[in-house]
Amino acid sequence: MRWTHLAGKEIIDITHARRLGRVADADLVFDPATGQVVELRLAGPPRPFWRGGRRVLVIPWPAIRRIGEDLVLVELPAAGDPEAGARDQGGAH
Numbered sequence: 001m002r003w004t005h006l007a008g009k010e011i012i013d014i015t016h017a018r019r020l021g022r023v024a025d026a027d028l029v030f031d032p033a034t035g036q037v038v039e040l041r042l043a044g045p046p047r048p049f050w051r052g053g054r055r056v057l058v059i060p061w062p063a064i065r066r067i068g069e070d071l072v073l074v075e076l077p078a079a080g081d082p083e084a085g086a087r088d089q090g091g092a093h
Contacts, residue, residue, distance in 0.1 A: 006023045006067070006072070007022070007023050007024040008022065008023070008024060008070075009022065009023045009067070009068075009070060009071055009072045010022055010023075010070065010071050010072070011023060011026070011040070011042070011059070011071075011072045011074060012071050012072070012073050012074070013074055013075070013076050014065065014073050014074065014075050015075050015076050015077070015078050016076065016078075020042055020057060020059070020074070021042045021043075023040070023072060025042060025043070026040040026041060026042045026059075027040070027041040027042075028040060029041060036061075037061050038060070038061055039058050039059055039060050039061055040058075040059040040061070041056050041057070041058055041059075042056070042057045042059070043055075043056060043057075044056060044057045059074050059076070063075055063076060
């Protein structure tokens with residue numbers, strides 16, 4: 001599949017029934033040894049001003065369940081916080 005076909009699709013988390021963003025807004029992380037996509041990274045909501053930075057939502061490639069005409073369905077961990085897949089990053093995305 002070409003990037004142009006993927007870029008316009010919305011990313012939906014089926015575990016928490018929420019929109020995460022668009023593929024075009026995500027960074028693709030590749031394995032340098034194989035050239036395969038390892039994960040998608042999306043900028044999450046800003047953290048409180050006293051903590052600085054932004055959250056980055058990391059979506060492992062195996063979490064992608066289906067790529068449809070308009071949507072990419074992902075299944076993120078259900079444990080605890082719906083942001084369980086998010087990692088804190090020091091600066092802006």
